[in-house]
Amino acid sequence: MLIGNLDGMTVFARVVEEQSFSGAARKLGMSKSAVSKHVTKLEDSLGIRLLNRTTRRLSLTDAGSTFYLHCARIVEEIETAEHALTDLRGTPRGILRISAPLTFGQRFLPNVIADFMELYPGLKVDIHLADHMVDLVAEGFDMAVRITRLRDSSMIARKLADFNGQLVASPDYLAKRGMPRKPADLSDHDVIAYTNVPNPNVWEFEGTDGPTSVRVNPVLWCNNGEFTAVAAKRGLGIAAEPEFIIAEALHSGELVPVMPEYSTRLGGGIYAVYPERRHLPTKVRLFIDFLVKRFNDGLATEMRGPCAKINKVEHQGRDVLSDVLES
Incomplete structure (x- = not known):
């Protein structure tokens, strides 16, 4: 039976x-x-x-x-x-199920996945784009691309690249409200908060005097970085954004850096994350290797845009136990 x-x-x-x-x-x-x-x-x-x-x-x-x-x-x-x-056989089969952040996935993954599928025509891909962190095991995903700082957990992560965060605002907003000089000044400014973080109303910074945090008073909250960047371009306030979202706007002058001498806690790494298993499926291993190669071959530079020099990823092949705060 x-x-x-x-x-x-x-x-x-x-x-x-x-x-x-x-x-x-x-x-x-x-x-x-x-x-x-x-x-x-x-x-x-x-x-x-x-x-x-x-x-x-x-x-x-x-x-x-x-x-x-x-x-x-x-x-x-x-x-x-x-x-x-x-x-x-060395040939991946079946369906590769991937979770990735919405804006990052829309901008950078379609060509990567299309090229990968051309290499392995027997493989199908099911990709889910969302800005919240999914439970890979419970929701049946093989792996995820995560953009965050790491925490310890039962997840395995392979680092693909570093990324930086930056405070930005429109020239019109700064002309009206002035340029803040230190994090404490943000309490007197309109800010746009990204909500897929533990506390969107508290912003953390690293400066010459060490770490500091400030409670801000958002005029707008949203769970998508593309949306908050557009709101900043429209002059609604100061936003904290990853560079891959705002690179073009910084280059064109639609947005300008705010307090660039203070680094935000928004920065971190881009990781390929997968559940800890006794046997890593061929399709997952091959796709992660493919991602690493694409980042090394120029995807990291494309992601950062014309605004910053790319830092080479060290220890590229190292797997570490990790978890992630957000997608």
Whole structure:
């Protein structure tokens, strides 16, 4: 009975992870009706209901919760075995699921992914762009590109590049309100806050006198850096932005640096992050190697634009235990 149910167990596990038949169908490349039939056949063979179905949502029965834990482990072992065989062939197969920040992904990843897929035509890519940090394991991602400072965790990270943060404002805003000279002056200015950080109302800096922080009074909050940069161009206030978002605006003069002698805590690194596993799938390893090469071959320079000299990434091949604050 087990061999006959392996397909059903795989489909059932994906339905639970996606919390819908349609989501599982999309991930598995199947029709929604086929997914439903697999689950129904599995329930019939086991003689027990695994899912409660309503028109609005799915939920696990008690038996389904217990069965899913075992299914997830079995499916993972099957995938590991398949990955091992793929390693022997040296050709990635299946679907590579990637999470990446919205603006960074839109600007810099389409060509990277297209070139990678041309190298490996047997591979499909499912990329999810969002500015919040996703749970790679719970949401079924193979890896993520993260732009942040690192924290210790069960994630593995490979550094791709460094990036800097910069306070900026429009010339019109500064002509009206004046140029702040030190972080404490920001309390008297309008600021635009990025909310995918632990405390968007407290900005931290490093200067000649060491670290300092200031509580700001935002006139606008947003969870997307592209949006806050446009708001700064329109003269709504001072924004803290990564250089890859504002490089062109700084070069054109639409935005100007504010207190450049103070470095912001916004800076950090760009990392390829993936769950700690006993066996890293070939598709993930090859894509990370491809990312490293692209950054070394000029993507880092493209990202920083004409505004700053690129720092070479040291220890390029080193994997470290890490977590990330935001995408």
